[in-house]
Amino acid sequence: MNSAVNRLRTPVLLLVLYFAFEVFNRYTFGWSLPLATALLVAIIYNVIRKEHGNHDFIPQTARARVTYDVLRVLIMALLAVSLILGHHIHIGGSTYAGTMAENYIEPYSWFDAIAFICIFFVLILAERTISQIALTYCSKAKTVPAKTISSIPLRPFLIASAIVLALWLPYLLTYWPGLIFGDTLSSFNQMFSGTLSNHHPVAFTLAMKLCVQSATAIGFGRTTGIALYTIAQMSFMALCLGYLSIWFIERLGVRRRFVWLPVALFGLSPYIATYSIALWKDPVFSCCICMISTLLADAVLSEKGITSRLQTVSLCFFSLIAMLFRNNGAYIVLALILLLAVASIVIHVRKKSLRYVSILLPLCISLVAYGVISGPAYSALHVTPTEKVESLGIPLNQMARVAALNGDMSDSDRAYMNSLLPLDQYKDKYRPTCTDMLKWDPEFNAEPLNNDFWSHWVSMLIRNPRVYFEAWEMQTFGYWTVNVPAAALHTTNIDGGVPRNVHPEHEIGFDIASHNLLGSETFRIALPLSSYSISGGMVFWILIAACLILIRYKKWQWMLPLLPLLLLYGTLFVASPIWYWPRYIFAAQLAIPVVIVLVYRAVFDSKSTGTPDSR
Template identity: 30%
Template sequence: MVGRKGKKRIGESQGRKRYLYAVLYAIVLGFSVAAGSNIVFGGDVSLSYTENYMKPFGITSLLMFAAVSAASFAGIQVLLRFYGRLRLLFVYPAQGNLQRGISKQEIAQKGSSIRVELQQAVSQPKDGVFGKRRGFLLVLLLLLVSWLPYLLSFAPGSVLDDSLASITPWANGTPLTNHHPVVYSLLVGGFVSLSKILPLSLNAAVLLYSLVQSVCLAGTLAAMFCRLQRAGVRRWVLAAGIGYAMIVPYFPAYAMILWKDPLYSCALLWLSLLLFDAVRKEEVLSDRAWQIKWFLALLGTAFLRNNGAFCLLFMAAALLLSGQRKRFFYTACMTVIVALLFFTVQHTVYPLCHIADTEYTEKIGIPLQQLAATVAYEGKMGEEEREFLLKIMPEQEWKERYAPCLADKIKWTDGANMEYISQNKRSFWKVWGNLLLKNPAIYLRAYGMDTFGFWVPGVQNRYGYVDLYITENNLGLHQTDLIQKLFGSTIRPLLKKRMIWIGSGTLLWMTLGGMLLDILCREGSGSKISGREGSGSKIPGSKISGREGSGSKISGGEGEKGGKGDWIIYLPALGNALTVLLATPVAFSLRYVYVFAIGLPLYVLLPFLREGE
């Protein structure tokens, strides 16, 4: 009797926790939508604060907040109610498990909805297209062929200002800096060197880079789809996921662009895939091959973007604070070691090699935006703070340069004394903190305007989304339409016009929604699936029942939904998003959070996957 009461209290505690998670998600989503509706955006991130601004909150905002929050919470409850059916829709049940949880009497009832469920409960087809290595190669080739029209139309690929900064040290001998990660510049330098060693033009070297990057991106996606297949995802769902990667333009466009972000995002997704393997098979963590892959993915994350090491520290902290800290202790320690290795190289090896560090102002874009907003909106300011700001640039210059959605107009102002900030960092943060206390509303508004593209669902902009051009340069880099040369006609206008908008904020909330559903369905007592027949575990919303009035009772033998901890698979993507929200220089740029785009099938389907392979 006492044991039953204890279990009841635990169940009630878990129920309250799940309820709290759902309420929190709904409230934050409602606030994001309401705040986003108050933002007036003129269509260009470089516009001034008179054209891009946030309106005051009013009754309409409050009503929208309440409506969206209520609708979100209700939607979560509906998903939980019909979770069992949704899972059967997306994932093959493990062979035999469904039948073991249903009594013969129920099956015999005519017209029972159980018959429909049982007809769907067939075993997963053996030796499917993904079941062998040829399946991986098939997906790889499908993606590469579907992306080929972009590469042929815009050969050798897209090269923007950031790309040129990684090329010029090897083409013109300009000094190498860590403004753009040194390791990535070294990688680009290897391809540029080929144009000097072999009888290749610089355009041919860039084309070769585009091909290699395309294979890396397609291979990462193929590895993800193979894992989803082994986790029991139905064929039509896999086909839809592969179609998504073949059709949406930001896949072929990013495959052929000379940016660090696609490869960095692949490294992040590999971290998620390796955590996926570790959660599903406990013995994987001690496997030497898994450890080597994990180490390589950590190196790629840390050294391909300057925020990567901070993302790793976030991941390690989350792993150590999770309920599986003992199991992942070694993994977290390795993650911290790689992050510390990056900081050591950055602050010791690079200076010895005369490689300049990233400019200090590059790291404080959002604080600079908040100071500029305080000047522009004539916030409260003491003489000491005003004197400090005027030493950087005149008051009128602050106002003219302040673009709420783009920090670069402040950071790279000609004639501004940005070196003064680097020489007086402590004074800068003192002034920033003092003005924060005096103008919290202005600071919040400035932060919201500089980041809203990353957290407001449904908004998007061309800036940093899909770019299909080469910046004017003196290196001889130019695009050639190979399709026009081969066939006499061009499809360039069609490809440029073709756009499928999925904004960063939308991808964030879809990922968070997948994580929430995964936590609610896997950790709650009402959704846990037992490994023993007759344990009384339930799946919310299923009509299949071992008892009258209960939820579905499905035996959780090998192949069924597993234990807790799947949420750690989301950590690499969410850690990256957190670092971006702390330091982004612009309100829109899908490339900063591109891992959300390429990992979307995994992050959305994860709540429905079974444990065994």
């Protein structure tokens, strides 16, 4: 009997593996390739068989192992849930203006429960297999000595920055004086009317105004002034990415001649190059967040915090500019300060150490400076505050979905929703994946948002929790799913802003004109505005995986450089105005080299490795 069971064990296991992988493929990729699945199952089974009983991990206490296992199971379960949710999101129309009939959530079924088990099983197996392969490689590789955290050499940094800038110049000449969007026109209107609004950050508007005034003062026109701002933005971005290129190679300990790899990536990528000339607030903001993560990475890698005056000034500068150039920057810096303050208190109580004070100080200085600028200084300039509706994207859409579906509402809730927009119009004007069409509707009245908004939001939440969750899904899925084609294969980042440079039917005005200084339209074909980038959902799960690896290698504090990026996602998860726009998470995409360095150092540094123990 036992012999028969043993003979059946292998084919049954292979069958189970094959079924689980087939379900995983269908939910994740939407297709089935039997031969590819069979090959993958054979590889996984072979690794499992060879590694059976070999549960090598770095030395950890029993408590640390339990913590890691709990986190691993939780993260894999959440990823499995995201794959199932994403599998049911149907995008059949415009992801900006599509109606409920076009963009919706397909009904769930009993098979989704089986799919969850299969997907979770595959994810756990994949994580285990990758871990075993990595551990096998690490055990055979030579021990890598811990690398010192030295300053970045000035000359290579400047050369790398200059090369990146030079590679971007053809885009500027082709789309002179820079890519102009509807948001840009709003800033132009403020610049030339004298009425300032923080709907689009005042710092961004005033920076362009300064460039225009400088150009006109020496006899040039407004178009040249806007080009001057674009050049300044390109130079700032090139300096940040040139620094990141050298930093990446130095911190990995790779020979410096390989710096051409990140330089080529940053300089030749159409996705990044178009950002360098995009007259949005996002390019400068994103580079600042990326540089904050880079500075924090040096602080944790050195284990001494911020040690130089230049780093202190840089952290203060980048934090302040990030807050001034995008409104959610203040929330990111404030949350970072609060988290660091709590961590500092805990570490001080346990180890009598004040490690994070050197990081907290410049962050607090920048926050105070921002408070002064956005408070008294903006008041002196008579700056109109940002409209409240701009920070209520998801909550407003959740309430609108309830009204559109004629959900459960009290008489007070109905009256409140009717005061925003006539109740009979929500069904036609509600858009599942974007709030803009609703808040910009001529009949939408934003005034009631200032009175009792949150009390009605809670009241409707209690009555319609599922509808609220579905509204949140449709408003944010691009930032956490990896299996919705509309997000995973998104290429219309720049085109989504309708650049006036290539849409002549939309006028620019203000005595500003767009030109192709290279003359031939061939250059516009060779330098496209649409390009693929790694999706926001993929980047999010890369960050989560990096955190899990750092925890596994007992590098909890090394997650600090990832906090600004995760907090950036957090602001989108609670107040996103649209299902997905890559420019909102551009900072996280740029900071992937920081993630790579942290994971590499955690795994390979001699301080992090050790003799595996039995689990």
